[in-house]
Amino acid sequence: xxxxxxxxxxxxxxVILGVLLTLVAGKVLPERKFDGDYNRWRKLNLILQEVEKNxxxxxxxxxxxxxxxxxxxxxxxxxxxxxxxxxxxxxxxELSGNFEGIGITFNVPNDTAIVLNPVPGGPSEKAGLLQGxxxxxxxxxxxxGVKMPQDSxxxxxxxxxxxxxxxxxxxxxxxxxxxxxxxxxxMHCVDASFMIDDTTGYIKLSKFTRTTYIEFxxxxxxxxxxxxxxxIFDLRDNTxxxxxxxxxxxxxxxxxxxxxxxxxGLHRPRQEYDADGRGSLKDVEISVLIDxxxxxxxxxxxxxxxxxxxxxxVGRRSFGKGLVQEPVxxxxxxxxxxxxxxxxxPSGRCIQxxxxxxxxxxxxxxxxxxxxxxxxxxxxxxxxxxxTMKGRRVYGxxxxxxxxxxxIDTTKATEFYIRCxxxxxxxxxxxxxxxxxxxxxxxISDFNELDRYLDGIGLDRKFLDYASRVxxxxxxxxxxxxxxxxxxxxxxxxxxxFSKLGDEAFYRFYLPIDDTIQAALKxxxxxx
Numbered sequence: 001x002x003x004x005x006x007x008x009x010x011x012x013x014x015v016i017l018g019v020l021l022t023l024v025a026g027k028v029l030p031e032r033k034f035d036g037d038y039n040r041w042r043k044l045n046l047i048l049q050e051v052e053k054n055x056x057x058x059x060x061x062x063x064x065x066x067x068x069x070x071x072x073x074x075x076x077x078x079x080x081x082x083x084x085x086x087x088x089x090x091x092x093x094e095l096s097g098n099f100e101g102i103g104i105t106f107n108v109p110n111d112t113a114i115v116l117n118p119v120p121g122g123p124s125e126k127a128g129l130l131q132g133x134x135x136x137x138x139x140x141x142x143x144x145g146v147k148m149p150q151d152s153x154x155x156x157x158x159x160x161x162x163x164x165x166x167x168x169x170x171x172x173x174x175x176x177x178x179x180x181x182x183x184x185x186x187m188h189c190v191d192a193s194f195m196i197d198d199t200t201g202y203i204k205l206s207k208f209t210r211t212t213y214i215e216f217x218x219x220x221x222x223x224x225x226x227x228x229x230x231x232i233f234d235l236r237d238n239t240x241x242x243x244x245x246x247x248x249x250x251x252x253x254x255x256x257x258x259x260x261x262x263x264x265g266l267h268r269p270r271q272e273y274d275a276d277g278r279g280s281l282k283d284v285e286i287s288v289l290i291d292x293x294x295x296x297x298x299x300x301x302x303x304x305x306x307x308x309x310x311x312x313x314v315g316r317r318s319f320g321k322g323l324v325q326e327p328v329x330x331x332x333x334x335x336x337x338x339x340x341x342x343x344x345x346p347s348g349r350c351i352q353x354x355x356x357x358x359x360x361x362x363x364x365x366x367x368x369x370x371x372x373x374x375x376x377x378x379x380x381x382x383x384x385x386x387x388t389m390k391g392r393r394v395y396g397x398x399x400x401x402x403x404x405x406x407x408i409d410t411t412k413a414t415e416f417y418i419r420c421x422x423x424x425x426x427x428x429x430x431x432x433x434x435x436x437x438x439x440x441x442x443x444i445s446d447f448n449e450l451d452r453y454l455d456g457i458g459l460d461r462k463f464l465d466y467a468s469r470v471x472x473x474x475x476x477x478x479x480x481x482x483x484x485x486x487x488x489x490x491x492x493x494x495x496x497x498f499s500k501l502g503d504e505a506f507y508r509f510y511l512p513i514d515d516t517i518q519a520a521l522k523x524x525x526x527x528x
Contacts, residue, residue, distance in 0.1 A: 044068075069336070077339050078355050079323045085333030101158040102165060103185040104129060109427040112136070112144040113153055115169075117502060119185055127180045129169065131442060131498060132434050136175065137168035144170075158182075186211070189241075192507040193219035194447075200521070201228035204507055208241030208297040213248040220252075220281060230285040232520050236315065240296025243324075250304040252279035253286060253311070258389075259346030260304045263324050268341040285525035286311035289516050290400060292363050292372075295319035302400045303345030309390040309527040313402045314520045317371065317378055320362075320398035322351025345400075347386035353398025375405035390527060404523050406516045412486040416475040420467055426487070429466045430494035433459070438498075445500040447508055454492050460484065463491055489513045 048068075052059060069082045103122025106113045113135040118125035136144040138156040159165060159182045168177045189212050191204040201223035205216065220231070240246075250260045256277025264270040288302050290313060299318050305311045322343040329335035343351045358365060370377040384396030395401060413421075420426055434441060437457065444450045464480065467473040475483065489509050496505030511517055 066334075073336065073338075077323060078359050079321070079325055080337065080339045082336050083334060088329070088333060088335045099158065099185055099187060100161045101154075101182055101185050102167065102180045103183065104157075106135065106153075107427070107431075108150050108153070109424055109431060111147055113150075114431055116497065122185055123180045123183045124167075124178075127167075127178045129167070129178060129180075130171065132431070132438055133169040133171050133176075135167060136170050137166075139166050188215060190215040190219050192504045193223060194504055194508060195223060195226050195228065196232065196511065196517075196521070198227055199229045200232060201226070201230070202232045202234065202507070202517075204234040204503075205238055205298075207238055208243075208245040210242060210245070212241070212245040216249055217252075217280075220284075224280075224284075228284065230287075230525055231281070232287050232289065232517060234289045234517075235294050235298040235302065236289050236291040236516070237293035238295070238298040239293065239319075240298050240321065243297060243300070246297035246300040247273055250301050251275045252281045253284070253305065254279060254308055255282060258304075258308045258310075261300045261346070262344050263341040264344065265324065265339075265341030268324075271341075287520040287523070287525045288313050289520060290315040290318045290402060291516070292316055292319055292366060294400070295321040299351050299400050300343060300345075303349065303351060306394065306400060306403065307346040307349075307386075307388050309388050309392065312404060312520075312523060312525050312527060313400060314404040314523065315402050315406050315516050316408075317366075317401050318399040320351060320353030322353075322398075345386075345394075347388060347394060349384070349386050349394060349396045351399065372408045373410075374407060378405075388527075392527070403527075404519055406519045409515055412483075412513075414475075414479050414483045416473065416479045417483050417487060419473045420471070420487075423471050423473070425467050425471050425473060426463070426491055426494055428470070429463055430491070430498070432466065433457075433462070433495045434498040441495070441499050443500070447501060447505065450496055450499050450501060450505060451492070451509075454495060459491055459495065460488060463487075486513055 048064075051064075066082065066084065073080045073082055102124045103119035104124045105116045105119070107116055108114070115124075115129055115131055115133045115135065117131055118129050134144065135153075136142065138153070141156065143153050143156065157165065157167070161183050163182050164179055165182060166177055166179050168175055170176075187209065189205055189207050189209045191206050193201070193203045196202050201220070203216065203219050203223070205212065220228075223231070247260055254260065254275035254277075256275060258275040260273045260275060262270055262272040286305060288305055288311060290298070290302055294302065294315075295318065299320070299322065302313055302318065306313050323339040324341040324343060325337040326340045327335055327337055345351065353359075353362065366372055369379075371379065378401065379397060380395045380401060381397030382395060386394050386396065388394055440453065441450075444453060464475070489512055493506040493509035496509050497503065499505055501508075
């Protein structure tokens, strides 16, 4: 026992001696003077100078600089960010309204990129790629069956205008190589526009890009010529984009002098933006659809419509992103987006929600607290009361609170539906149907004709057979009867997307089971 104690003592002495020897052998640097003045970033500069003079290994100053910038900006707000050259280019490309590449839209339902549509007049269409082609190789790199992320596939296909890329596709079991010369490709932000009935038009806008106002104007002019007196404007999952485009769209609906938005910050004096009264849609009734994915420029538009009592907001509370980012780009291709002000609706509501420690988990919190299912569970700051032009109460606290709340309905999701959803059975079935009926589907451009055609091929029976045979999923007794009215419009939407109607078919088939659109149709678009 005594020997054991001696061993412990020796070990402890060894550790203590090792620490002392490390301190004695190491050079103790003199204290550096710091006067407590943080206004000139002196402490940060002192630390970096000491690291540069004394660090044991060679420094990677580029990575250190980037890391320091990212850490510093993280102390500000969730939207002040540093963007390295690649991310800055991708960010600007996404909103510019065009990019350089081969010009296709594709889906990856089963570890293989399948062409949904070649962009009309784009390089892929000119080269001969067809809807339904399976892309197996880009240049000499296999991308099918290797679990490659979708964004990695996109990077391989994109490239500067004028450069060439070899795309190998599988078509009817035959491998076909195409050499495609990349070009500038337009990116559309109006996903769909059509008449729901004789007087009601529908426009789905995915983002606010440089071309938003032009695309929206073209879509609305067409609907006006078809008899539109009321518009359902779908901004769900629209994360925003260019500020000026939201001003232009708001201006289309508002009278001269109506407020659209104002911005204000510590170093930015209040700046107000009002309508000029020249809009072409001032007499069109409007319902705006929003949800938790509606953010930024979409919220500016929604807030302007609501505060001026110009229309009705339908859906769920929007995201709450109301910070003004100003870009600062550097000559190395990187840049920062720094928050300089906050957006306020005409009544004075700050669009930005609080950015506390739970900011990035806010949407999950909404689910957890029942806000998605019940209007009573919405977080409303009742101490921040504001008033619309007609004196209606609206509340602050972040985001736009809808006039007509529409909950997520989970009662329609049977166990059969959930099991199919987990395996993306419907998406893969739609591709199979296109492969089988490609010749007929690709030629249909009339919605009613498409609807009759899909009914005529027995889509429901074919889906049940596919789900059972391929995925081993069979509905319990009575379960298909409970699921059919909810699942068949979705199946038609997915298969119909392969027709000439494209996304228009998808959204039109989805209409009957879209609770938010149905609520908008039932509720008047005018504010009393």
